[in-house]
Amino acid sequence: MRFRRAGTLLSYWQDGEQVFHNYAQRRCVAANDSARWLLDQLGDWCSREQLLALLPGYAPDSVDQAVRDLLAQGLLVAEGSPEAALDTAITEQWAPWLPDAGLHFSTKDTAYVNRDSSAELKAASLPDSPPPPSYKSQPGLPSIALPERQAAQSAFQEVLLARRTHRRFSERPLPLATVSQLLALCWGVTGHAETPTFGQLPLKTSPSGGARHPVEVYLMALQVEGLAAGIYHYHPLEHRLAALNVAASPELAARYCADQRYTGQAAALFLMTAVFPRTMWKYHKARAYRVVLLDAGHLGQTFCLTATDLGLAPFCTAALKDTLIEHDLGIDGVSESVLYVTGVGYPV
């Protein structure tokens, strides 16, 4: 077996100790001088024999044990292991945005304290201090009172004022035409821009940094008339659904959304992923990672407003079981990864 230092490592000081954080494996450990020395040596694949030759004064058993510990702590990866494959995929494909955007990986699959949990659990996750104020005041500056907000003066303003997050839905199924309208108006291509450098670029109802449109959407149909329950990929130009071989159910929907039970009562969920190379190809700085998240946020708001306009009850959630969703969608979680889920039903 050969091993090497993990590529997805960040090191910093925490509570006076130097720690190594493998953001892909989501592990953080303190390392002593010998571990640091070993990590320094093991930048490239190294066999046991090569390592023993580097450490002539050490008993092979103790060297073996040190390697086992470093592998278990995620500081080394073993050739051919799933950890090594993930490490290579991330360090190769995300090279321009690393290490800064490593937070994409370190923040996957985090536990979520949801509304169904007990009061004690909620209390345990909140600090003792009062929450920060919801508004910033400027007491030292001259203050100008503005004219009163007027009653809604257009259908659009009525929709803006009516939008709310819903967590209860009627059992009425959604017509396929309504789902089609949601997909087309939120994720469908509505036009093109002709550019001298990039040729024809797709345009949608939401803006996207550089018109890269990295976000893909998968429909999880639970109660849609004329559509078998299942997961479908939406083609934004052809306006078609491709059926994935995944059986959808309310239980699975709730599991995807970090065990938030209400999400399983919706008629349809929209799982948004990002194809990062689409944006990374043009933007080589980690700041573009922010752009991808902002793009998804725009789509989320467009969805909530469109659903409200259609008389539906929308929700959005970022509390997700990323790895489970990515597995079911058949995506690798590196070049394409889940970001955001919205859903809808009829209001109760």
Ligand SMILES: Cc1cc2nc3c(=O)[nH]c(=O)nc-3n(C[C@H](O)[C@H](O)[C@H](O)COP(=O)(O)O)c2cc1C
């Ligand atoms: C990025 C994002 C993530 C959210 N995640 C959740 C979530 O995990 N669970 C949930 O019930 N609501 C979630 N919400 C909805 C908010 O709780 C909701 O927007 C907020 O309470 C304000 O209510 P309103 O949407 O009716 O104005 C999320 C909203 C946003 C924008």
